[in-house]
Amino acid sequence: MDKKYVRKKELLSSRMDNEIVMMHPESGKYFALNPVASRIWDLLETPHNLNELIEKLLKEFDVSEETCCKEVSAFLKEMSEKKLVVISEQG
Amino acid sequence: MKKNIVWLASYPKSGNTWCRVFLSNYLNKTKETVDINNLQIGSIFSSKHIIEDNTGLDISEYTENECDELRNFAFTKWAENFDDFAFFKTHDAYLPLDSGENMFPVKSTKAAIYFIRNPLDVTISFANHLACTIDKSTNRLCDKNFSIAASKKKFNQQVRQKILSWDLHVKSWTEQNDFPVLVIRYEDMLLNPQKEFKKILKFLKIKTDNNKLNSAIKNSSFDKMKLLEKKTGFKEKPSSCKKFFNVGKSGYYKEILSENQIKKIIKEQKDSMKKFGYL
Amino acid sequence: MVNNISFCYFLKKHYTYSAFGLIISSEIEIPEFVISKEKSNVTICYGNVPKTLKKAEHEGFRYQISKNEFLIKYSTWATYFVCNGEKVIIQPEKNADERDIRAFILSTVIAIVLHQRGLLPLHTSGIVYKNKGVLFAGNSGIGKSTIAIALNKKYKYKFISDDITVISEQNAAPIIYSSFPSVKLWQDSLDMLKISNNKLPLIRKDVNKFRYNTNTDFYSGILNPYAIFVIENNVQNKVEIIEIKGVEKFNIVRNHIFRAKMIKELYSNEHFKLLTLFLNSAKCYKILRPKDVNTINELSSMINKIIKKV
Numbered sequence: 099m100d101k102k103y104v105r106k107k108e109l110l111s112s113r114m115d116n117e118i119v120m121m122h123p124e125s126g127k128y129f130a131l132n133p134v135a136s137r138i139w140d141l142l143e144t145p146h147n148l149n150e151l152i153e154k155l156l157k158e159f160d161v162s163e164e165t166c167c168k169e170v171s172a173f174l175k176e177m178s179e180k181k182l183v184v185i186s187e188q189g
Numbered sequence: 190m191k192k193n194i195v196w197l198a199s200y201p202k203s204g205n206t207w208c209r210v211f212l213s214n215y216l217n218k219t220k221e222t223v224d225i226n227n228l229q230i231g232s233i234f235s236s237k238h239i240i241e242d243n244t245g246l247d248i249s250e251y252t253e254n255e256c257d258e259l260r261n262f263a264f265t266k267w268a269e270n271f272d273d274f275a276f277f278k279t280h281d282a283y284l285p286l287d288s289g290e291n292m293f294p295v296k297s298t299k300a301a302i303y304f305i306r307n308p309l310d311v312t313i314s315f316a317n318h319l320a321c322t323i324d325k326s327t328n329r330l331c332d333k334n335f336s337i338a339a340s341k342k343k344f345n346q347q348v349r350q351k352i353l354s355w356d357l358h359v360k361s362w363t364e365q366n367d368f369p370v371l372v373i374r375y376e377d378m379l380l381n382p383q384k385e386f387k388k389i390l391k392f393l394k395i396k397t398d399n400n401k402l403n404s405a406i407k408n409s410s411f412d413k414m415k416l417l418e419k420k421t422g423f424k425e426k427p428s429s430c431k432k433f434f435n436v437g438k439s440g441y442y443k444e445i446l447s448e449n450q451i452k453k454i455i456k457e458q459k460d461s462m463k464k465f466g467y468l
Numbered sequence: 469m470v471n472n473i474s475f476c477y478f479l480k481k482h483y484t485y486s487a488f489g490l491i492i493s494s495e496i497e498i499p500e501f502v503i504s505k506e507k508s509n510v511t512i513c514y515g516n517v518p519k520t521l522k523k524a525e526h527e528g529f530r531y532q533i534s535k536n537e538f539l540i541k542y543s544t545w546a547t548y549f550v551c552n553g554e555k556v557i558i559q560p561e562k563n564a565d566e567r568d569i570r571a572f573i574l575s576t577v578i579a580i581v582l583h584q585r586g587l588l589p590l591h592t593s594g595i596v597y598k599n600k601g602v603l604f605a606g607n608s609g610i611g612k613s614t615i616a617i618a619l620n621k622k623y624k625y626k627f628i629s630d631d632i633t634v635i636s637e638q639n640a641a642p643i644i645y646s647s648f649p650s651v652k653l654w655q656d657s658l659d660m661l662k663i664s665n666n667k668l669p670l671i672r673k674d675v676n677k678f679r680y681n682t683n684t685d686f687y688s689g690i691l692n693p694y695a696i697f698v699i700e701n702n703v704q705n706k707v708e709i710i711e712i713k714g715v716e717k718f719n720i721v722r723n724h725i726f727r728a729k730m731i732k733e734l735y736s737n738e739h740f741k742l743l744t745l746f747l748n749s750a751k752c753y754k755i756l757r758p759k760d761v762n763t764i765n766e767l768s769s770m771i772n773k774i775i776k777k778v
Contacts, residue, residue: 110737112744117714121740126733130715226703237608245528245730249608250571250652252674258543262529341676343656344609422703428760 102145102186103174109182111139120182129182134159138173145186148174194268194294195393196301197231197278200358201337202314203306204375205231205278206425206433207409211386212276214405216395222408225417226424231278234264234293235338235347243267249344256348257292265294274299274393280337281350283361295367302389303362306375307467308355308458309442309451317436320429327450330355331457355454359461374465376439382406411437484508488582488589488634489645489690496558498570500650500679502688510581512556512573517549526732535734538580545569548577553584565673574648579632579726583735588635588742589726592696593651594644595625596687597775600694601644603633603750605724610699611757611764614657617680618768621661625775626687627651632726635693635746642693642746649686650679660764693750696721697771702756707763709770710754717752718743 105111111120118131118139131139137158141151151174152166159166177183199205209231213223216230223229232239240256241248243263248256268275275297286292308330316326329335333354338347352358363372371392378385386406390397407413415434418426426433442451455462462468485492485501492501493508521539524532531540538550545564549557556577560569582589592603593616602625604612612631619625629647636643652671653661658678668678698720702708712720725731725739753774757763 110740110744112718112740112748114715114717114744114747115713119715119718119744121736123737126736130719241729245526245531245732247576247608247727247730250575250672250675250677252672255544259529341655342659343654346609424703428758 100147102147103142103151103178103183104145104186105139105142106182106184122181129180135173138170142183190265190297191269191271191275192297192299193271193273193275194264194298195274195276196234196293196298197276197304198283198301198362198370199280199304200306200308200311200352200355201280202311202318204304204373204378205280207378207411207414208302208304208373208386208389209276209278210409210414211382211405212389214408215386215390215401222413224421225414226421230276232267233347234260234277234279234281235350237346237348239263239267240348248348253339253349254287257286260292260348261290261294265297268294268297279350280352282353282358283365284351293367298368300368300392301362301370302392303359303370303372304375305359305372305461305465307439307442308454308462309446309467310375310439311355312450312454313442313445314435317432318427318430320427320431323446323450327453331453333357354458356458356461359465363461372465379437379439482513485648486688487648488578488587488632489636490581490585496566496570496573498573500570500574500681501648502686510554510556512558515557515559517547517557517559525734528730531730533580533731533734536584538584540576542568542572546572548572550577550580550584553581553586556581567670568672571672571675575631576727576730580731582632582634583727583731586735586738588739588746589632590635590696590721591631591724591726592629592633593627593631594629594633594647595619595627596691597625597694599691601628601633601691602694602775603629603644603696604699605696605721606699609654610701611657612699613651613653614660614764615697615699615767615771617651617653617657617661617663617682618764619771620682620685622768623772627682627685628687628691635742637742637745638690640745642742642749644691644693646686646688646691649682651682652677653680654678660762693746695751695753695775696747697753697755698724699755699757701759704756705758705761707758707766707770708756709774710756712752712754717747720754721747721752 108123109120110123111118116133118136120129138151141154151170155166156163197205197208209228210225213228213230217223237248240259240263243266244259284292312323312327312330316323319326331354335353336349336351338345339349362370373385386402387397418434423433459468483494483497484504485498486504487501490510491504491506491508492510494512495514496512521532521534521537523534525534536552541547544561545568546558546560579589590605592605593612594601594603595616604615606612616627620627630651632647634645654677658665663680665678668680671677671679757767
């Protein structure tokens with residue numbers, strides 16, 4: 099559970115208003131993040147584990163801990179599968 | 190190379206769109222009625238969009254003949270995206286390029302269905318379509334060099350299509366020997382759609398399922414199309430024309446055409462009119 | 469740097485032009501461009517082109533492309549070879565019409581030069597507002613040029629580009645280079661703009677589209693981005709302008725990269741960087757207007773208001 103996640107370095111990403119658009123340079127695929135996902139993405143500029151992310155998000159968003167945990171886990175899983183975030187080597 | 194292209198060919202206003210909507214409904218895997226503004230069947234052989242997508246070129250500043258040279262290549266490639274059937278709609282007369290080479294991708298063609306309608310009715314519907322007088326549409330129908338989308342004043346979404354006169358159009362498709370062609374009369378489709386659409390399915394060796402057949406006929410009926418057009422619009426309608434699905438009957442020319450108009454058409458189009466039972 | 473001094477240089481006349489932020493030395497006269505005295509970084513000359521590319525990544529109808537090389541054969545007038553964003557070689561067919569040769573330098577060929585240089589050519593026309601660029605994107609025939617000229621004539625905005633507008637980067641900020649002063653217009657656009665076609669040259673021998681020179685209304689130089697309008701057809705019979713925000717901005721403008729179908733994804737890294745940089749300092753609007761209806765007055769007045777609102 100202590101795994102720390104961080105953005106994949108090679109990704110190209112840019113903020114568009116309160117959303118984020120990304121491109122995977124190898125596959126050439128594009129991804130879009132909605133405002134909440136974009137906030138998590140901001141945090142992942144530096145390595146975070148699940149608990150650290152949840153703690154920060156709970157302060158900013160009106161959401162129960164349980165829902166937050168479920169959603170963030172799912173988000174990290176999807177982002178890992180799409181190779182947009184990686185497990186931090188320092189972590 | 191696949192040999193999967195089926196041409197849905199006709200002179201304009203002869204039941205082509207009806208058959209496309211029917212086939213879209215019949216071959217549709219879901220139970221819903223297909224969206225007439227998003228027909229997956231029968232992209233048109235004159236679409237600049239498809240030509241550009243499949244050649245990589247921008248043809249907005251090409252001459253008409255230069256565009257024609259690309260159509261064979263583009264539609265051969267586009268047909269590769271389909272499995273057993275790549276249905277393409279066309280109003281072009283069946284003609285080669287000026288150089289004598291094929292304009293149509295003959296090597297990828299499986300067959301053609303040719304829709305034919307009494308030119309005396311066609312001319313009325315054509316006048317509505319082109320938003321012109323019946324005298325004018327009749328002259329066009331009899332013009333042996335007539336082309337559509339040929340305006341040189343503005344950009345066209347479609348490339349120029351030589352359609353010739355009605356009689357020459359019929360002959361170009363029904364007398365060619367490059368691939369088999371099934372001729373379907375619009376009047377027979379109106380009279381007995383079950384029978385005619387079954388004929389089409391049989392010709393294409395598509396299994397006939399009577400329930401599906403009936404529901405596809407219901408969902409593509411003229412009244413239904415008219416209603417859908419009223420509700421959502423029809424993007425294939427030319428902007429100057431008020432309604433794409435207008436009357437859709439047969440024999441109504443008797444109340445509308447003048448004696449001279451009837452005489453002119455019969456005199457100039459009689460070969461094919463005789464051959465296909467309109468005289 | 470490639471040494472551009474080739475033999476033909478000394479023997480043949482050549483012209484030097486500035487366009488798209490490039491200085492182009494050309495053996496072919498291109499009267500549409502603005503003459504320059506600076507040192508060139510792109511050359512255009514006649515010569516023999518290779519039969520094929522050594523390593524083509526994509527092939528289309530009579531063309532091949534890799535990241536640094538491009539070869540296209542137009543059957544009746546010429547074959548063009550473009551390499552490293554610096555050199556264009558043209559091998560004309562017998563009796564080729566010079567207008568045909570030029571028409572494709574001014575569109576596809578120059579666009580490939582820009583792509584090879586890692587720039588972002590957009591399929592837009594453009595005008596100037598307070599030293600900033602306002603661009604109009606859209607598919608062929610949608611009215612990009614017409615709206616730019618209408619705004620120029622009616623509201624005195626200076627003109628910067630017709631078909632292609634190039635986006636680049638300077639000190640980590642997005643910039644727009646002006647293109648050249650000439651516009652291509654179909655007869656129906658000339659009618660709408662009340663411009664007579666008398667004495668206007670055709671863009672190609674057999675294509676009925678005219679070249680109209682904006683002359684003194686042309687702004688030459690570098691601009692910051694201000695806004696981009698993407699024009700589309702409306703199924704409804706009315707004109708609407710909607711501001712676009714977020715990732716949708718990226719999605720709709722990306723569809724209007726010049727010659728996107730030809731280059732596929734060869735330059736997507738460069739394009740991603742420049743496009744997001746550009747969109748972060750440009751507002752983005754979608755214009756929906758009915759097809760084949762003359763809405764030019766209504767449209768230009770609506771756009772003028774949007775541009776001028778603080």
